Amino acid sequence: MMPQLLTVRIKRPDRRPIRIWVPVLPVVLVFSPIVVLAVLMAAVACLVYRVSAVRALGTSWRIVSALPGTRFDIEQGGTAVLVAIR
Structure with missing residues (x-):
């Protein structure tokens, strides 16, 4: 299941x-054009390094x-940062 909330x-x-x-x-919907470009770049990197793109996606x-x-x-x-992913 995909994370729903970042606190x-x-x-x-x-x-x-x-x-x-x-x-x-x-946030993912707003940045979806950048996500699409990142996936395309990852697919090209998989081809260059001869890694299965389907396995990398999985x-x-x-x-x-x-x-x-x-x-x-x-x-x-004195400063503390807590990041929780739900």
């Missing part, structure tokens, strides 16, 4: 935390499908 939370010292919710589908879909439930926590000094 970003930024904690800053001495300030209120910032929360941003990003729906994935509208592997890419598996990676995208495995993203829901992933969390990234980055902390440096």
Whole structure:
């Protein structure tokens, strides 16, 4: 299943935390011309390096499908960033 929501939370010292919710589908639709070009470039790269394009596409879909439930926590000094993919 494709990820539905990306949640970003930024904690800053001495300030209120910032929360941003990003729906994935509208972002993908807005950037779809760039996505089409990226897929075409990946297909050309597969031909150049003699990799099966169908297998590469299947592997890419598996990676995208495995993203829901992933969390990234980055902390440096007093600032912390949490990215959760749902």
